[in-house]
Amino acid sequence: MDVYVARQPIFDSELRLYGYELLYRESKNNFFEGKDDQTATATLLANSVLVGHFNELIDRKRGFINFPGDFLTAGLPRLLPRQKIVIEILERVQATDAVIMACRQLKKDGYTLALDDFNINNSREVRALIELADIIKIEFSKIRLVDQLKFIRSRQGKTIFLAEKIETEKEFQLAKKMGYQLFQGYFFSKPSLINAKDIGTLNGSLIRIIKALGREEPDFPGIAKVIEQDLGLSYKILRLANTVNYGTQYPVRSIQQALVRIGTMHLIQWMHLFLLNGVRNIENSELVKESMIRGKMMALLCKETGQDDKESDYFIAGIFSSIDHILDDSMEHIIDELPLDDEVKNALLGAPNAIRQTLDSVIAFEEARWDDLFEFTSLHQIRSEKYMSLYLKALKWRKLIPKAPHAES
Structure with a gap:
């Protein structure tokens, strides 16, 4: 079974660890998006490291995992505990009646939903998913700041916003001021740049x-x-x-x-x-x-x-x-x-x-x-x-x- 699962941390505004996005490698057969044999795909997922070692991978926090539309309608997120998973819905997932119904039921059952790589310009097409989403992830440098700010304010108190691909301290501080509550990006692999006065010394x-x-x-x-x-x-x-x-x-x-x-x-x-x-x-x-x-x-x-x-x-x-x-x-x-x-x-x-x-x-x-x-x-x-x-x-x-x-x- 050709599966690798890596992880990238997600932080809150105080730089406390909130969870990890789990990044997995698909096989050459593209089995994570197959539509011909849902049963075989579900069996594969159930026996993968994603499920068998989920707690080790998320380190007692939450795991953010991308699910294609057909996985949502097949109910595959239920293989993982609802308290420990954030179901990420990719932008390319079509908001069909079946997908919306599946997401509505998952939310009713206590699962947390997130829209990943969200494009504000396409908000009309996925309006139903916006209303269901607990978290909306936006690539910070990809969309005009004025459009981001307008959208965040329109959803204030209803949705948690996560800024993706934060690369500098300036972007981190600006995203906080704009109303983002969660943050992700390679900037956080260089955290000493955030507060140099607190850096320790070697013993x-x-x-x-x-x-x-x-x-x-x-x-x-x-x-x-x-x-x-x-x-x-x-x-x-x-x-x-x-x-x-x-x-x-x-x-x-x-x-x-x-x-x-x-x-x-x-x-x-x-x-x-x-x-x-x-x-x-x-x-x-x-x-x-x-x-x-x-x-x-x-x-x-x-x-x-x-x-x-x-x-x-x-x-x-x-x-x-x-x-x-x-x-x-x-x-x-x-x-x-x-x-x-x-x-x-x-x-x-x-x-x-x-x-x-x-x-x-x-x-x-x-x-x-x-x-x-x-x-x-x-x-x-x-x-x-x-x-x-x-x-x-x-x-x-x-x-x-x-x-x-x-x-x-």
């Missing part, structure tokens, strides 16, 4: 620990003393050492015991992860989370491509691949301060080595650039089902990252 203690772990014979008693001076880090290390992944039969009572149990390679990975997590704030929270998932995905893919001995390098390249946006600084300046191997540094600077090629494939997946992803998976003979299973593993792994008491996820 010097963690950098010292990472350098100490990189020595041929790490000084674990000395490393333990550094960790013991940080209550939050001590808590995370002890909690990590007592998880099922590292054995729980005999509880660990000291930091030094914890370090030995976890092991040098995994400690290096976790310390880099804690370093990244330490600069999280409300503006960059989603990007930090996605960087963690990217790092784990890189570690999993390195094994699939026969690079098992470089797992840590792949992992670190993944989690730091957006650190320039997170810290609002140049990648060259940031990596000069970090004890990274040359191959990792070169990959982060764009050099076309094996780590960079794997990183580019993960970014292509995140951005739903399926042709670029296919080049990588074909080269390494990774089937789509396997690739998606690795991504789902990375999503689940991110949930297991230990946090300090009372910390937000």
Whole structure:
């Protein structure tokens, strides 16, 4: 089954995560729009990653999913829980009596409806759908601002408006003033540009620990003393050492015991992860989370491509691949301060080595650039089902990252 599902975050006006639009790759047979065999199509959807792993993909939020007209009339959105799904109706869906009736029943049953890529100039043809829609998505740069503002005001109090393809802070601020309540676009993958004064700094203690772990014979008693001076880090290390992944039969009572149990390679990975997590704030929270998932995905893919001995390098390249946006600084300046191997540094600077090629494939997946992803998976003979299973593993792994008491996820 040739199915990939990526996701793009959607935020509210306070930059809190509202949900994800799920972007899927259609097969060469175009099965997502087939009309000849509705039963086969429904069976395919019911067994796809879209349904079987829906909760992992939306991370306890809402999933925005496009449904063709024939899927609406066949009732396929009912395969997914109404509290967790936003049914997107594309502009090209014709507002036939059957489609309107299906949407009316879905809304009556508690489903949320959204008009996607909405064209204000065609509003007469889809007036019935406008009245049913809970959310209307408008490509912000595509339609004259005066027309957008007029339409938003005409629906004030009736409809939530979502601005798509927001590319700059100026557009984000303007859309907020115009009455948009939800926002989506690649601008939000560079959140440090929104509020530079809140950007954190890299934890010097963690950098010292990472350098100490990189020595041929790490000084674990000395490393333990550094960790013991940080209550939050001590808590995370002890909690990590007592998880099922590292054995729980005999509880660990000291930091030094914890370090030995976890092991040098995994400690290096976790310390880099804690370093990244330490600069999280409300503006960059989603990007930090996605960087963690990217790092784990890189570690999993390195094994699939026969690079098992470089797992840590792949992992670190993944989690730091957006650190320039997170810290609002140049990648060259940031990596000069970090004890990274040359191959990792070169990959982060764009050099076309094996780590960079794997990183580019993960970014292509995140951005739903399926042709670029296919080049990588074909080269390494990774089937789509396997690739998606690795991504789902990375999503689940991110949930297991230990946090300090009372910390937000």
